[in-house]
Amino acid sequence: MSAGPASKGVVMKLYLENFKHLNKIFGYDYCEELLSQITAYLSETADGNVYRHIGVEFIIVLEQFSEGRASELGEEILERFDHVWTINGIDCLCSAQIGLCSYPGHAQTTDELLKRLDLAVSSASESGPNQLAVYDSVLHTQFMRKQAIALYLQTALENHEIEVRYRPTYNLNTGRFTRADFYMRVFIQGIGLIGAGEFLPIAEDSGQIRAIGYYALEQVGRCIAELTEAGKEFDSICMPVSPILFLQENFLDEVSRIMETYHIPAGKLALELDESALGSAYLNINIIMQELSDMGVELVLNGFGSGYTPISSILDLPVQTLKLERMFVWQLETEPRSASIFGGLIQIARDLGLHIIAEGVETENQLNALNKFGCEYQQGFYYAPTMNQDVLMKVIGTSLEESRLTIEEEKLKLKR
Known part of the structure; x- marks a missing residue:
């Protein structure tokens, strides 16, 4: 990233989400070769502006890029991660998350930029594997709140x-x-x-x-x-x-x-x-x-x-005790299938000799359904x-x- 006032663009951070897991399965040598392949691919795709950051993180500097153009490149890169990487005849799937931040629009210093990229990557991770998030005013508000x-x-x-x-x-x-x-x-x-x-x-x-x-x-x-x-x-x-x-x-x-x-x-x-x-x-x-x-x-x-x-x-x-996913309690009134699943889970707990708690009880209809199933412990605003x-x-x-x-x-x- 250039230091001059005329310098502007977008910085991309790519994080290899499941790399540690792959390292446990395939070993050090395999994963080092995987890293080499990924680095070569990124360098070719981004015209060489690729830098290893920390561990399995990459920084890609895209000078004079708009957020839209950078997002298109990010999606292209993530599409590659939807497919296997082959090392010595053995395939693996490596998932990645990408965060984007424009400069100087959203970051004036390198420290600010890295923090905002971390937040964007974290936001991408919440949506599942191989996702992209752009640091914007919404993420900025969330960041300041945190x-x-x-x-x-x-x-x-x-x-x-x-x-x-x-x-x-x-x-x-x-x-x-x-x-x-x-x-x-x-x-x-x-x-x-x-x-x-x-x-x-x-x-x-x-x-x-x-x-x-x-x-x-x-x-x-x-x-x-x-x-x-x-x-x-x-x-x-x-x-x-x-x-x-x-x-x-x-x-x-x-x-x-x-x-x-x-x-x-x-x-x-x-x-x-x-x-x-x-x-x-x-x-x-x-x-x-x-x-x-x-x-x-x-x-x-x-x-x-x-x-x-x-x-x-x-x-x-x-x-000794299981707390049921509250989603089932909330859906008892509207989803007949949820009632069947709920009853099955209570029966499993009972067969195992475990106590069971239903939380999020807010209405009398939910209460009646829980009592019908004989749910031992109940908690929520109704009570x-x-x-x-x-x-x-x-x-x-x-x-x-x-x-x-x-x-x-x-x-x-x-x-x-």
Whole structure:
């Protein structure tokens, strides 16, 4: 990229998405030859303006190109990646993602340019293999929002600005709320209320997930201790865990410390992992799950039925509870086939001796359908909103009618 003020064009970043996986399958020598073939192809296609960046990333400088012309070239390159590469008579499919950013329109410095290209590649990855994304005003707004959230999170813990919430879970067998899920949210001036679903991935990228995750674990431990001391009857309090936190070297030690510090009985602490997070780390996660199970931690697998993991693999995991993919709950009223699938999944869980939770229950029709299938645990706005720990202390162990009275009383207090 030229430094002069008259210099303009588009920079393309190409990332070989599944290259590490190919390296495990075919080995170093095979993949080095694959890289050579890809480099030669890119150099020929882009007239030699191709540079290896980091690992399996390529930077292609397209001076005097418009975004439209650069996009056409990008699509041409991705079309090649739809076909096999042949190395020593052996074929493989290598998937790629491409991000584009024009300069100086969207980037004034090399550092800005690289950050915006990263964002474009990340956006392309969300759409599947062999995709292209252009850094534009929409991505710019998303980027600035992420930057603001990441900056806020740096001081949110020490300033006690992370709000802790719980959502109780209804037990159909007892007619009472006997479980609860842990949630977090933050309020950022100029942005608004941000849920954990948005800020935790940012914390993962910025390296803050460990501090925030261990803070959350501490809050859950304290909550369980206070519920126990108050003589409340409950099954467990569940904390969703990021796979990055789950695989931290000292994660097991931290869980053990929390259980000892707060004298948590076996089965009262539940840790939830999303089915989509298993992936290539399946073996390592399984080992950690086994150790957690031995410690008396209940293990919950979220997103059951989403199809990310074969049921045969789930059988090998020491989970006690499955959370159904909420899509099935939402479609119960409109898609007859969803009801059949839903019933089948509940029966599978029952046959395996596992507890099952349906989340996202919002209407009475959904409730009636779930009751028809005998779904043991149910959660959603129909039953209760998220609440702070003080309200949870009053709701846990109560019936649906009692909990609604409590929630209304708390709302009236806030209005006074």
